[in-house]
Amino acid sequence: MFYPAIIISFVLALLLEGSVLSFFMVERALPDLLLVLVMIWGFILGPRVGGILGLLGGFFQDILFGSSLGYFALAKMLMGYGAGFLGREFYREQLLAPTLLLFAGTLAHELLLNILVSQFIGLSMPIGWTMNHFLIPKAAYNSGLTLLLYPAMLYLYRGRKRESIKFRSRRKGL
Amino acid sequence: MANRHSKGYRRLYLLLALVLGLLVLINYTGSRKDFTPLEDAVRTLFAPVQQAFARAGTNIQSFFDTVAQFQNYKIENERLLKEIALLESRLLSLKELQKENYRYRELLEFKQNSGFELLPAEVIARDPSQWFGTITINRGYLDGVQQEMAVISDRGLVGMVASASPHSSQVILLTDPRLAVSAVVQRSREMGMVGIVESYPQSPAYLRLTNLPLEANILPGDQVISSGMGGIFPQGLYIGRVKELVQDQPGLVLTAVIEPRVNFNRLEEVLVVLGGSYQEEEGAAEGEREEGDPPVEER
Numbered sequence: 001m002f003y004p005a006i007i008i009s010f011v012l013a014l015l016l017e018g019s020v021l022s023f024f025m026v027e028r029a030l031p032d033l034l035l036v037l038v039m040i041w042g043f044i045l046g047p048r049v050g051g052i053l054g055l056l057g058g059f060f061q062d063i064l065f066g067s068s069l070g071y072f073a074l075a076k077m078l079m080g081y082g083a084g085f086l087g088r089e090f091y092r093e094q095l096l097a098p099t100l101l102l103f104a105g106t107l108a109h110e111l112l113l114n115i116l117v118s119q120f121i122g123l124s125m126p127i128g129w130t131m132n133h134f135l136i137p138k139a140a141y142n143s144g145l146t147l148l149l150y151p152a153m154l155y156l157y158r159g160r161k162r163e164s165i166k167f168r169s170r171r172k173g174l
Numbered sequence: 175m176a177n178r179h180s181k182g183y184r185r186l187y188l189l190l191a192l193v194l195g196l197l198v199l200i201n202y203t204g205s206r207k208d209f210t211p212l213e214d215a216v217r218t219l220f221a222p223v224q225q226a227f228a229r230a231g232t233n234i235q236s237f238f239d240t241v242a243q244f245q246n247y248k249i250e251n252e253r254l255l256k257e258i259a260l261l262e263s264r265l266l267s268l269k270e271l272q273k274e275n276y277r278y279r280e281l282l283e284f285k286q287n288s289g290f291e292l293l294p295a296e297v298i299a300r301d302p303s304q305w306f307g308t309i310t311i312n313r314g315y316l317d318g319v320q321q322e323m324a325v326i327s328d329r330g331l332v333g334m335v336a337s338a339s340p341h342s343s344q345v346i347l348l349t350d351p352r353l354a355v356s357a358v359v360q361r362s363r364e365m366g367m368v369g370i371v372e373s374y375p376q377s378p379a380y381l382r383l384t385n386l387p388l389e390a391n392i393l394p395g396d397q398v399i400s401s402g403m404g405g406i407f408p409q410g411l412y413i414g415r416v417k418e419l420v421q422d423q424p425g426l427v428l429t430a431v432i433e434p435r436v437n438f439n440r441l442e443e444v445l446v447v448l449g450g451s452y453q454e455e456e457g458a459a460e461g462e463r464e465e466g467d468p469p470v471e472e473r
Contacts, residue, residue, distance in 0.1 A: 018224060019231035051189065063216045064224075070200035074193060081189060120204050 010057040029137035039083040047084030054080025102146040106139035284328035292445040307347035314341040324447040329435045330412035360397040386428040
């Protein structure tokens, strides 16, 4: 039930991003809730799961909003994988690491998308302007969301882990 | 250890393969014109949900806009309320001026046609008690007003100047029990049928004409005017209309209930009779009084 709930949360995140969240624009930046969820789950669950979740979530985003498939799937898969990879180096209890990770991850995600779009479509944005007006506010926005979401998601993960241990010990007892 | 390394390489190869695959997918789908059936199905499935979310988003935006604009709306509302209050007060004063203009026109017309020397005055105060009927006007003896001068309006007899100060005067109204006026019925003008008009305590909105002989030629609807006797009030000033006739208890005299044309509660401008044609008639009136007719116009 845990992973289907994560997928449903991704769907909800995308629906919110396309509707309600678009009215909460700061500067020119909107939060990327899906990226926040992918990277946090990647940070908690490891690179393999982070990569898969990123791939699925990004693919769904491509289908729902994009005309070409693969942009968001690729970018989010790499971010999920990277968050999981780096997550192994930090204690999960501290809030600063995922927050900074989301800041850097958002910049990397958007820069990667910028490169992909410029390579495959031929559109390129001036990097300095994009950084100031778009990327840094977005990264800050996502970091802020991480501060709110990470403790709750870690709590859910811990709860699920406890249940899983109980279940295993019962099975061993039987 | 070697197994762990090979597992790591496997993952890396898988990742690189996925990246490569996705890059190919991006390249492949970049120039396409149609969506795959899977994409169509997903989009069709999610379209109503997206619509519902978009509506919710619009409602939320509208709510936040309202909240954000609340202060502006409040300021605007306060400004508009002030403007409305200002405009209402202007409208009210314009209506008041219109009414005043109308009244002054009537007074002017009356003044020009009356033949009296009249002094217009404004009512500046009225006795709030129910016992007396007096008003204060903004003309005093410096304006030529003297005690016992008649005060009228374009609608008829109002009262008499009771006392005059330099710039204001007290006027005793016909409805005051202290004042009585000799009067006749306009239709017959029988001087032998002079009665006294005075207040009617049982019904303060009316006056009464007393001391009429039983055989007096008077009917309901008759107009009652001042007789001019007593020397204070000019002859022929309109007082009111006979509403009904009542016999007193012993059955010796008649009393007529008079409905005055002047609304004593709403007097705003009056005219003080300074002189004029009335003065010429005064002698006659005094002469008649000397002959022993009873009405004296102040008790």
